[in-house]
Amino acid sequence: MLAKLSSFGFIPQGRPRIRDRFAPPSYVAYLVFMMLILALVIQYLFALADGHGHGPHGDDEVETGPVNVALVEFTASGHIGKFVQEWPEKTGLSEYPSSFTRGIEPKNIHSHNDYWQKVPFYQGLSVGAVSTEADVWAHDGDLLVGHEKTALDAKRTFRSLYIDPIVDVLEKQNPVTEYVNNTRCGPFDENCFQTLYLWVDLKTGAKETWPLVDAQLAPLRERNWLTRWTGKVIIPGPVTVIGTGSSNWEVLIANKTRPRDYFVDAPLLEIGTKSEQMHTDGKTPLYDSASSPFATSSLITAVGPIKGELSEKQFKKIEGLVKAAKERGILTRFWETPNWPTRRRHNIWRQLLDVPVGLLNVDDLEDAAYGDW
Structure with missing residues (x-):
């Protein structure tokens, strides 16, 4: 039985065991030697894995050839997380002509006093605000932007903070390529048809200020990027300009048949009341969907002081105001919210x-845009 077992190597016969061949120090040296060999083999295998895709002369060699070859070699190694992280730089295929606002969902947010943001216009755009606001002051033939005179700066103009940046974004969103030309997309890549509402709040008189506003809209007008009233219908555009802050809008909108590419803010609290302004015929309301996309009011003026939330009575008052405006085809916005x-x-x-x-x-x-409320 022992002989049979020995034939399978369980009890080696006539062969000295390793521990018999080597004295204890030599046995330890042998194990160290074998471990060193194993470590070198492992290191070599890792080097092969890390060097995959590089040329035979090391990292300094620059590979050439079709992009698809580089992509195949790139995808052949590494974890998916590393692959996704490195893919844009490795392939150069991540960006596309209109990707400047990619991934931004448009939201019904109005960036109130937007010029107070650290980055006017762009910051609101980055969170998906579809509406922005600039307070403008006429000064030496230009329009300065600020809430008070103490905040005015010759460098912070309507053109530098709003018109030029808007043109910059819309040129990115309306590229001229072999596939498209003369498109009229708004600033959001996720919704080409979402207009940007540009509210221009006049801090100086309409008579002296609005002609300057109208002139500085020229870059948008020349590119056919303004929503306009033809005298019969509204033609939507990437930017909808709304004048606010004046009580003399009848000069601009009284002639219903005159084409224009700007609109005005309607006084929400007057719509449907006896105090509402009428056209010269004394019968037709001055403000409607052709003149005013929005009607606004101070929330406090509309419902009075607010505690923790709108009371049932206050909520119903808001509902009534919104309903009256909606019947005219006009949307609403309440400012002076807590x-x-x-x-x-x-x-x-x-x-x-x-x-x-x-x-x-x-x-x-x-x-x-992102708070938990």
């Missing part, structure tokens, strides 16, 4: 969207 405490702000935002209003008036863009 900013603090944050819980009260969130409560009121939720209630206004439940009505719903057309635009949510917002100062804290990040909170409105």
Whole structure:
């Protein structure tokens, strides 16, 4: 039996065992030697894996050839996470002509006093705000932007903070390629047809200020990027300009048949009331969907002081105002909404969207776009 077992090597016969061949120090040296060999083999295998895709002369050699070959070699190794992280730089295929605002979902947010943001216009655009606002002051033939005179700076103009940046974005979103030309997309890649509402709040008289606004809209007008009224119908465009801050808009909108590429803010609290302005015929309301995409009001003026949230009575008052405007084809926005405490702000935002209003008036863009409210 022992002989049979020995034939399978269980009990070696006539062969000295390793521990018999080597004295203890030599046995340890042998094990160290074998471990060193194993380590070198493992290191060599890792070197092969890390060097995959490089030329035979090391990392300094630049590979040439068709992109698809490089892509095949790139995809052949590495973890999916590393692959996704490195893919844009490795392939150069991540960007496309209109990808500047890729992944930004348009939201019914109005960037109130937008020029207070660290990056006017662009910051609101980056969170998906479809509406922005500039307060303008006529000064030496130009339009300065700021809430008060103490904030004015010759470098911060309507053109530098809004017109030029808007043109820059729209040129990116409306590229001229072999596939398209003369498109009229708005600033959002996810929704080409979403217009940008550009509110121009006049801080100086309409008579001296609006002609300057009209002239500085020229770059948008020349590219056919403004929403316009033909005298019969509205032709939507990438940018819809809305004048606000004046009570003398009848000069601009009284002639219903005159084409124009700007609109005006309607006084929400007057719509459907006896105090509402009428055309010269005394019968036709001055403000309608042809003149005003929106009607606005101070929330506090509309419903009075607000505690933690709108009361049932206040909520119904808002519903009535929104309904009256909607019957004219006009959307609504309430400004002077509470900013603090944050819980009260969130409560009121939720209630206004439940009505719903057309635009949510917002100062804290990040909170409105991504906050948990």
